[in-house]
Amino acid sequence: xxxxxxxxxxxxxxxxxxxxxxxxxxxxxxxxxxxxxxxxxxxxxxxxxxxxxxxxxxxxxxxxxxxxxxxxxxxxxxxxxxxxxxxxxxxxxxxxxxxxxxxxxxxxxxxxxxxxxxxxxxxxxxxxxxxxxxxxxxxxxxxxxxxxxxxxxxxxxxxxxxxxxxxxxxxxxxxxxxxxxxxxxxxxxxxxxxxxxxxxxxxxxxxxxxxxxxxxxxxxxxxxxxxxxxxxxxxxxxxxxxxxxxxxxxxxxxxxxxxxxxxxxxxxxxxxxxxxxxxxxxxxxxxxxxxxxxxxxxxxxxxxxxxxxxxxxxxxxxxxxxxxxxxxxxxxxxxxxxxxxxxxxxxxxxxxxxxxxxxxxxxxxxxxxxxxxxxxxxxxxxxxxxxxxxxxxxxxxxxxxxxxxxxxxxxxxxxxxxxxxxxxxxxxxxxxxxxxxxxxxxxxxxxxxxxxxxxxxxxxxxxxxxxxxxxxxxxxxxxxxxxxxxxxxxxxxxxxxxxxxxxxxxxxxxxxxxxx
Amino acid sequence: xxxxxxxxxxxxxxxxxxxxxxxxxxxxxxxxxxxxxxxxxxxxxxxxxxxxxxxxxxxxxxxxxxxxxx
Numbered sequence: 001x002x003x004x005x006x007x008x009x010x011x012x013x014x015x016x017x018x019x020x021x022x023x024x025x026x027x028x029x030x031x032x033x034x035x036x037x038x039x040x041x042x043x044x045x046x047x048x049x050x051x052x053x054x055x056x057x058x059x060x061x062x063x064x065x066x067x068x069x070x071x072x073x074x075x076x077x078x079x080x081x082x083x084x085x086x087x088x089x090x091x092x093x094x095x096x097x098x099x100x101x102x103x104x105x106x107x108x109x110x111x112x113x114x115x116x117x118x119x120x121x122x123x124x125x126x127x128x129x130x131x132x133x134x135x136x137x138x139x140x141x142x143x144x145x146x147x148x149x150x151x152x153x154x155x156x157x158x159x160x161x162x163x164x165x166x167x168x169x170x171x172x173x174x175x176x177x178x179x180x181x182x183x184x185x186x187x188x189x190x191x192x193x194x195x196x197x198x199x200x201x202x203x204x205x206x207x208x209x210x211x212x213x214x215x216x217x218x219x220x221x222x223x224x225x226x227x228x229x230x231x232x233x234x235x236x237x238x239x240x241x242x243x244x245x246x247x248x249x250x251x252x253x254x255x256x257x258x259x260x261x262x263x264x265x266x267x268x269x270x271x272x273x274x275x276x277x278x279x280x281x282x283x284x285x286x287x288x289x290x291x292x293x294x295x296x297x298x299x300x301x302x303x304x305x306x307x308x309x310x311x312x313x314x315x316x317x318x319x320x321x322x323x324x325x326x327x328x329x330x331x332x333x334x335x336x337x338x339x340x341x342x343x344x345x346x347x348x349x350x351x352x353x354x355x356x357x358x359x360x361x362x363x364x365x366x367x368x369x370x371x372x373x374x375x376x377x378x379x380x381x382x383x384x385x386x387x388x389x390x391x392x393x394x395x396x397x398x399x400x401x402x403x404x405x406x407x408x409x410x411x412x413x414x415x416x417x418x419x420x421x422x423x424x425x426x427x428x429x430x431x432x433x434x435x436x437x438x439x440x441x442x443x444x445x446x447x448x449x450x451x452x453x454x455x456x457x458x459x460x461x462x463x464x465x466x467x468x469x470x471x472x473x474x475x476x477x478x479x480x481x482x483x484x485x486x487x488x489x490x491x492x493x494x495x496x497x498x499x500x501x502x503x504x505x506x507x508x509x510x511x512x513x514x515x516x
Numbered sequence: 517x518x519x520x521x522x523x524x525x526x527x528x529x530x531x532x533x534x535x536x537x538x539x540x541x542x543x544x545x546x547x548x549x550x551x552x553x554x555x556x557x558x559x560x561x562x563x564x565x566x567x568x569x570x571x572x573x574x575x576x577x578x579x580x581x582x583x584x585x586x
Contacts, residue, residue, distance in 0.1 A: 065563075110546065112545065121551055123553075125556065331552045353552070362550035366549045396550075399548060406547040437545055467544070470543060471543060474542060
């Protein structure tokens with residue numbers, strides 16, 4: 001400003017930090033550090049240290065993502081899983097064994113399923129995003145479309161890509177050169193070590209160095225500081241050493257009861273595919289912290305993953321009693337109501353989300369669908385229009401067009417439906433459901449060859465869905481290709497064991513074959 | 517109004533069976549409610565998008581520089 005009324009630089013940086021203007025904060029700290037390089041005069045040492053620490057915190061905050069949420073299992077982890085004791089887990093004790101189970105709640109005839117055979121959920125987190133194929137075989141068989149592609153290992157996943165990107169964007173190279181850092185020097189200064197650790201762990205994603213620092217620091221703290229133990233556990237978890245991680249978290253719990261520690265430990269058990277142990281642990285957590293929302297949510301998630309929708313929604317309701325604006329609970333209960341034939345109630349839940357200020361493509365799409373099935377016709381098209389304008393990428397737009405196609409089918413405008421499904425495919429070429437529905441529409445026009453081709457594409461893209469298999473079976477049956485019909489019907493039955501029409505078709509074909 | 521009644525008489529079929537046959541038809545895939553994104557997922561995706569954009573811009577500026585020099 002040039003009036004001489006400038007703020008003290010460090011105070012200004014601190015103020016930027018508190019207002020979450022991390023870019024400005026980091027620049028302000030850099031100016032302080034440039035002006036007074038380290039080790040010049042004894043008096044300025046504290047100032048530079050403070051500026052340095054503040055800058056590390058600002059840089060960390062820029063890329064900080066809650067570690068409890070981050071989880072992405074890569075192919076290598078599944079293939080080289082050394083933690084499983086038995087090849088085939090006993091029923092009801094594993095998250096992976098989902099085939100050949102009874103559906104509690106809506107069947108796949110009503111509620112779409114993910115590739116692992118679970119009903120789709122109302123809420124996604126980074127860990128549940130990829131739909132987690134249950135077995136290695138499934139993971140390899142799943143076509144690697146743009147949406148379902150998995151990283152080779154979790155260490156090569158999203159976090160590393162972000163790390164390299166942040167390096168590229170800093171023209172002068174990284175702020176701290178980790179290879180030249182004397183970790184032992186920092187480990188004895190707790191006030192610097194903690195910020196440095198978070199910087200290494202979250203910003204640089206260098207878990208090995210972070211682990212070294214944490215090990216030195218916990219030694220310096222005489223193994224009495226729970227914080228460092230939790231950090232050690234986080235590092236071990238990232239490195240895939242789950243038993244070690246568990247040990248650290250348990251040891252941390254003896255020093256200090258924290259909700260976070262319970263959640264981290266639950267994450268370890270889920271990764272080791274021991275949902276029942278995790279549930280037991282969370283029960284302990286709930287004894288210690290009664291009605292804690294995040295623990296209740298974690299319990300509900302496990303029930304949902306194990307296909308126990310009834311208990312899941314009970315826990316979500318419990319969450320809503322404590323925190324009436326929990327987005328995850330509202331979304332999950334809403335979608336549950338929608339798929340159990342109560343779209344009016346689902347509409348109320350989604351409207352509540354809208355009132356709370358959630359404003360995105362997904363919400364408007366869900367509102368539109370709920371309005372349609374609850375027969376509130378005035379709101380449908382405006383909701384879908386809003387959803388389309390809010391779509392962030394073509395995959396989201398594809399989903400909206402797909403649902404709009406259903407509305408068109410519902411009002412009997414088959415030309416519009418046809419166009420909607422075509423637009424879905426124009427936006428996302430791997431949309432198996434749209435291929436299937438297009439095939440059904442083609443069959444109405446008696447275009448058998450087109451329908452066949454579309455169904456084959458759909459079945460190849462999504463082998464976990466029963467619809468394309470069943471449609472292919474009934475189509476082949478109609479045109480007399482009984483062998484293909486039988487094969488497809490069997491596939492349909494494995495995808496959805498309780499499907500009556502598939503069973504009936506198989507029976508008819510068997511009788512037919514027997515008479516030949 | 518007895519006259520009106522005489523004009524419109526209800527029709528009840530006395531012969532034949534009244535039945536609806538359940539024909540197997542092709543099934544449509546069901547409408548999909550889209551799952552809402554958690555805050556961390558939204559943040560991760562935003563960071564990824566930003567990173568990609570900056571890299572793309574850097575690449576663009578790099579590819580433009582040699583062409584202007586030449």
